[in-house]
Amino acid sequence: MILFTRALSINVLIKSTLMYPFTCTTHIQTCNSYLYHISKGLNKEKIASFYSVNTSQIKEITHDTQKDYLVQVPCTCKDVNGTSGYFYDTSYTVRQGDTFVNVTGEIYSGQAWEVGGDELLFVAGNVVPIHLICGCLEGNSQMVVTYTVQDGDTLLGIADLLSARLSQIKSLNGKLTQKPGYIDIGWVLFVPMEQNGIRPHKEGMKHKWSIIIGILSAVTLFSMGTLIVIILRRNRTRNNTEEDPKAVSKSLSSKRTSSMQNQYLHQKNIEDMTAFESERPVVFSVEEIEEATSNFDQTRKIGEGGYGSVYYGILGEQEVAIKKMKSSKSKEFFAELKVLCKIHHINVVELLGYASGDDHLYLVYEYVQNGSLNDHLHDPLLQGHQHLSWTARTQIALDSARGIEYIHDHTKARYVHRDIKTSNILLDEGLRAKVADFGLAKLVGRTNDEDFLATRLVGTPGYLPPESVRELQMTSKSDVFAFGVVLAELITGQRALIRDNREPNKMKSLISIVSPVLLNVYAIFKDQDSETALEAVVDANLRGSYPMEEMYKMAEIADWCLSEDAVNRPEMREIVVMLSQMLVSSIQWEASLGGNSQSFVIISILHGIKQRIKYQGLAKKYALTVLQLCSISVHSNGFGI
Incomplete structure (x- = not known):
């Protein structure tokens, strides 16, 4: 239990911020949940930055006359300094004068769990972890909202606001609602909101019959109207066909495109989105795609892969990256759609839409200004980049790990990327990383006992774990192995495959070079020779x-990830914890040298905010939200930013 006093808003003093973590259940490790953000004048982009989410995960909600927000986050059962419960972790860069109390009150609506020693970490320039309490329920009909009681709230009013049952709110918050009907400003409640946002009401029979009759009447009128429209269209089509041969050609072309879209989009099995992700995706025309890329001018090409070429484009004054794929690559096309339409995370490439033509398929992503990690590590000056500092490398490692952890542990279904490598880790203006190119991604079981057996060897040489080569076996631990290779590249600056000096016609893996060093990594501070070797x-x-x-420490993590036996490799969530601690220490170390770290932090913050504004031109032009990108109505279940 946490109880302390803080100011939550200009006019509201929270007298007693009282909260308890939501107790974990044995069979629910992770789920999606909402955090209720009380408006303090921040726009969506700044809120997204503080919560480490994309703006597509933020939903407006009206509380009296005030516009507040619901922030969708992955909620995970974990231990926070000896306290077990469901938490969502983000990070915050401390500014001069900040304290834990004012940061959680002003930015996180009083929902941050206080850990002993938090105030000691609140030194300007530090990046500190913020643990926000959240909750998970069995079934898919409800999502838990973490809600902070505001002035004038009642339990009945909160239930009505969040489409929940009063009895269930009382049940979930028994420790706080022991006195019937009494709640206090600042208490943090768990509210079970209906997924469809509609609270079930008890209606009288008369009202039910009124609804049924109204529905039947509407259906009848709609059917009659549809029949009239069909008859009129048939007559019009017949007249146009007789009068204009060009119209016939255009109609046939349209039918071919429509047929192709039906073939690709309605014969594939992509699970329906629920609740927060229930809108339709943006479907661009081929003409818009061609105009955006100047008819795929070669000067616009920014990448080439096994599944297509990537072009720089501008759609609605918005910079985008467009992947052009042959229609024969529909399997990879749908692999990306299936994954990216379900994922919204700051460290995962964001899908903006798609298009299809007679011979090609197109995926539209946000544009990543700084290209791939591969370009920054290997001959960076030739690519027009500066060398990466140690702190930048640590931040990139953490960002990448968070993106992979998200698809492993925080999505409804667990995915394996199967092609983690430095060329699939993209960097934005602030050198913050995003995992890209999900063309090989596969759905796997929630446990590693449910492995995925491939029918062919896929992935990139140099990043493949032993079990995938020997047995074509792919699990989340396959991604962990590949991430270990990425860490080795961050340490050494070498490529995953290197030409053998003894036999120039042959290549050898980076692992074969660093493994002898990593094997002795535990002795580094006990043995001077081992330190020299590293x-x-x-x-x-x-x-x-x-x-x-x-x-x-990074070498130690890499060694752990590269374990021969997959069972001995860590989970990505363990790696994220270790890298988070490393980043804090690295920033403190670099700041002690004279401010390099502070410059890096400032750049990261500014660009972190800026990148979330990138979609506004596109969304404005098409009158769509980013959420509309991720709900393809299909009946069966890189590049970007």
Whole structure:
């Protein structure tokens, strides 16, 4: 239990912020939930930045005359400094004068769980973890909203606001609602909101019959209107066919495109979206795609992969990346749609829409200004980039790990990416990373006992784990192995495959070079030779500017990820925790050198906010929200930013 005093808003003083974590159930590890954000004048982009989400995960809600927000987050059962419960973790960069109390009150609506020693971490420039309480329920009909009681609230009013049953609110918050009908400003409640946003009401029989009669009348009128429209259209089509041969050609072309879309979009099995993701996707015309890319001018090409070419484009004054794929690659096309239409995370490429033509399929993503991690690590100056600092590398490792962790643990279905590599990790203006290219992604079971057996070897040489080569076996631990290779690249600056100096016609893996060093990594601070061995493989572009202890830790994580036996590899959630701690230490180390870290942090913050504004031109032009991108009505279940 947490009880303390803080100011929540200009006019409202929270007298007693009282909260209890939501108790975990044995068979629900993770779920989607909402955090209720009380409006403090922040726009969606800033809210998204503070909660480490995309704007597509934020939904407006009206409380009296005030516009508040519901923030959709992945909620996970975990232990926070000895307290077990459901939490969502984000991070916050401390500014001068900040304290835990005012940050949680002003930014996180009093929903952050206080950990002993939090105030000691609140030093300007530090990136501190914020643990927000959330909840999970069995079944798919309800989602838990973490709600902070405001001035004038009643339990009945909260139930009406969030489409919930009063009895269930009382049941979930028994520790807080022991005195009938009494709640206090600042209490944090768990509210079970109906997924469809409509609270079930008890209606009288008379009202039910009125509804039924109204529905039947509407259906009858609609059917009659539809019949009239069909008859008129048939007559018009017959007249046009007789009068204009060009119209016939255009009609046939339209039918071919429509037929193709039906073939690709209605014969594939993509699960229906629920609740927050229930709108239709943006479907662009081929003409819009061609105009955006200047008819796929070669000067607009920014990437080439096994499944298509990627072009820079502008749609509605919005910069985008457009992947052009042959129609024969429909399997990969739908693999990306199936995954990205269900995922909204700041560290995963954002899908904006799609298009299809006679011979090609197109996926439209947000544009990533700084290209791939591969370009920044290997011959960066030739690519027009500066060398990555140690802190930047640590941040990129953490961002990438969070993106992979999300598809492993925080989606309704667990996915395996199957092609994690530095060229599929993209960097924005602030050098923040996003995982891209889900063309090989596969749905797997929630446990590693339910492995995915591939029919062919897929992925990229140099990143493939032993079990995938020997047995064509793919699990979430396959992604962990590939991530270990990425960490090795961040440490050494070398490629995953390197030409063998002894046999120039052959390639050898980076693992074969670093493994002897990593095997002795535990002895680094006990054995001077081991420390020297690690320094010998560290990227020379770092010029010795890195904290040896943190370098050791990253090498240790890489070694763990590259375990021969998949069972011995960590889960991505464990890696995220370790890298989060490393980042805080690295920023403190770099700040002590004279401010390099502070510059990096400021750049990251500014660009982190800026990148969330990128969609506004596109959304404005098409009068659509980002949510409309992720609900393809199909009856069966890179590049970007």
